[in-house]
Amino acid sequence: MKHLPDTLQDTDAGPLDALARDWLDGALDPDSPEAALARQALESDSGLAARIESDRAAEQRLAAALDAYARPQESGRAPALIARAARRAEAADRWVRRTGAAAAAILVFAGGWMAGSLPASDPGQPPSELVMLGGQAADATAFQAGLANEPVMAPPELTGHGLQLTASITRAAPDGALNALEYAGPQGETVRILVRRTGPAPSETLHQASMDGDPLVWWREGDHVIGVTGPLRRDALTAIAEDVRLQARGAPVVADFSPAPELGVQVVSDPG
Amino acid sequence: MNAKDLSRIIARHLTAMRRFARALTGNAFDADDLVQIAAETAIRKRRQLRQPDRARSWLMTIVYRAHLDLRRQAARREAPLNDPESAPVQRTASNQDARLACAEALDALDALPAEQRAALTLVAVEGHSTGEAARILGVKEATLRSQISRARSALREAVDAEPVRPPVRVVR
Numbered sequence: 001m002k003h004l005p006d007t008l009q010d011t012d013a014g015p016l017d018a019l020a021r022d023w024l025d026g027a028l029d030p031d032s033p034e035a036a037l038a039r040q041a042l043e044s045d046s047g048l049a050a051r052i053e054s055d056r057a058a059e060q061r062l063a064a065a066l067d068a069y070a071r072p073q074e075s076g077r078a079p080a081l082i083a084r085a086a087r088r089a090e091a092a093d094r095w096v097r098r099t100g101a102a103a104a105a106i107l108v109f110a111g112g113w114m115a116g117s118l119p120a121s122d123p124g125q126p127p128s129e130l131v132m133l134g135g136q137a138a139d140a141t142a143f144q145a146g147l148a149n150e151p152v153m154a155p156p157e158l159t160g161h162g163l164q165l166t167a168s169i170t171r172a173a174p175d176g177a178l179n180a181l182e183y184a185g186p187q188g189e190t191v192r193i194l195v196r197r198t199g200p201a202p203s204e205t206l207h208q209a210s211m212d213g214d215p216l217v218w219w220r221e222g223d224h225v226i227g228v229t230g231p232l233r234r235d236a237l238t239a240i241a242e243d244v245r246l247q248a249r250g251a252p253v254v255a256d257f258s259p260a261p262e263l264g265v266q267v268v269s270d271p272g
Numbered sequence: 273m274n275a276k277d278l279s280r281i282i283a284r285h286l287t288a289m290r291r292f293a294r295a296l297t298g299n300a301f302d303a304d305d306l307v308q309i310a311a312e313t314a315i316r317k318r319r320q321l322r323q324p325d326r327a328r329s330w331l332m333t334i335v336y337r338a339h340l341d342l343r344r345q346a347a348r349r350e351a352p353l354n355d356p357e358s359a360p361v362q363r364t365a366s367n368q369d370a371r372l373a374c375a376e377a378l379d380a381l382d383a384l385p386a387e388q389r390a391a392l393t394l395v396a397v398e399g400h401s402t403g404e405a406a407r408i409l410g411v412k413e414a415t416l417r418s419q420i421s422r423a424r425s426a427l428r429e430a431v432d433a434e435p436v437r438p439p440v441r442v443v444r
Contacts, residue, residue: 017424018402018417055424058431059396061377063291066397069300070290082279082286085311089275157319159274247319 016041021052090160155181156193156247161240162186183230191230191237193244194218206241208234217241221248278318281327282311288328288398289335295393296339298382306342310335329400333408336390343386380430388423391416396424 016037022028023038042048155165163183181193209216211227215234218227219241226248228241282289289310293303314321314334321330381389387409394405395416406416 017421051428054428058377058380058424058427059392061431062381062393062427063397065375065378065381066291066294066393067287069294069303070287079283081308082282082311085282085308086275086279086315089312089315157274 017048017052020048021055024049024052156244158183158191158240158243161236161243163191163240166190185230185232189231191228191232191240194227194229196225206238206245208238219245221245273318273321273324275315275318278315278321281321281324282314282331285328285331286311289331291397292332292335292390292393293339295381295389295397296336296386298389302342306335306339309342310338313338329404329408332394332398332400336408339390376431377427380427383430384423384426387411388419388426391419392423392427395420 019028019034019038020041023035023042028035028038158165163185165181166184167180167182179195181195183191183193185191206217206219209218211229214229214231215237216227216229217234217237217240218225220226226244228237228244230237232240286307289307290303293306293310294300297303297306310331314331317334321327381392384392390409391405394400394408395402400408402413402416402420406413409416411419
């Protein structure tokens with residue numbers, strides 16, 4: 001038995017065969033230790049090359065057999081298969097959103113009942129950090145400074161809710177900027193995601209509130225407070241907020257400032 | 273990435289997904305279902321595809337995970353997915369010659385344990401590196417190499433690996 005590196009000794013004969021295959025395929029650097037091992041293996045085992053050739057022939061037959069199954073459908077039925085998959089995925093998404101919203105409503109109701117209050121039907125006050133959207137504007141200098149350094153949230157994809165991203169807006173606030181991502185709904189309604197840096201705070205569950213006459217669902221996420229508001233039913237807004245929260249957790253909450261021109265999104269400098 | 277873009281990506285890799293699905297399931301009917309489910313899952317989870325240049329590995333991983341789910345469901349129903357009685361093998365080779373030439377190899381593949389089928393197909397048929405295949409299957413590379421080695425041995429024993437020759441035609 002020839003000497004093998006430790007990494008190769010702890011498995012069966014596979015590594016040597018694999019090395020020899022790689023060598024015969026020309027995939028090994030001729031000066032590498034692996035190439036030396038492969039050459040040594042082929043020299044010392046006269047049947048190895050024949051075995052590898054035999055394996056290749058079997059695998060070519062196998063590939064041909066699988067191709068014979070896979071290819072005939074490719075041209076004819078592939079578009080139908082993919083279209084059906086897309087339709088079913090969309091239907092499943094809708095179902096998840098509906099059951100998610102229903103479950104959220106039940107949880108809020110049950111939580112409220114157990115705590116002796118009903119937060120879902122008794123919207124509280126919005127967090128002060130988000131109220132600044134409708135508040136007083138800072139002077140232009142402060143706004144520009146805030147705009148230059150303030151990160152924005154990577155825009156969540158909400159097409160599943162019928163929402164298309166239309167604008168990324170930064171508004172001035174006395175102690176920094178507040179970012180708003182605007183989405184247009186199917187009826188022309190505007191849904192806004194408001195993001196404001198607040199400093200470290202534990203992540204929270206969703207809170208219900210109202211802002212400018214519309215429902216607001218908000219929560220704290222890392223260094224930010226995030227709110228979703230628009231002229232929608234509270235359960236629909238909650239479902240959107242859940243989705244935003246999931247996406248924000250799947251990716252960094254904030255990203256480098258980028259207006260996403262490929263989406264036609266413009267940065268609107270609107271100091272108020 | 274929107275659903276339309278991902279649909280285009282799936283279309284590009286559909287043949288590979290179908291080959292892998294056929295290798296995993298052992299029959300055409302279950303392979304069709306598996307690809308349908310995997311395509312659906314991919315479209316739903318499209319936001320998770322951060323690197324489009326790795327779409328093929330990503331889709332193969334989804335096919336494999338969907339297959340494991342289906343096997344678990346089948347086990348719960350006590351109706352094995354690969355039961356040849358309940359799901360007869362359907363060979364759809366384009367012609368009789370190809371069918372005869374390939375049947376042996378396909379039978380040999382179907383006789384392998386599921387993990388070996390998956391490993392061998394990804395590396396030997398689909399051309400993934402052992403590292404990529406190990407990531408797709410969620411195993412260590414050494415384990416994958418070992419599975420491939422065993423699969424090749426079994427395939428070698430089962431198949432007469434002489435090159436495929438066309439049958440002799442008598443011309444009068």
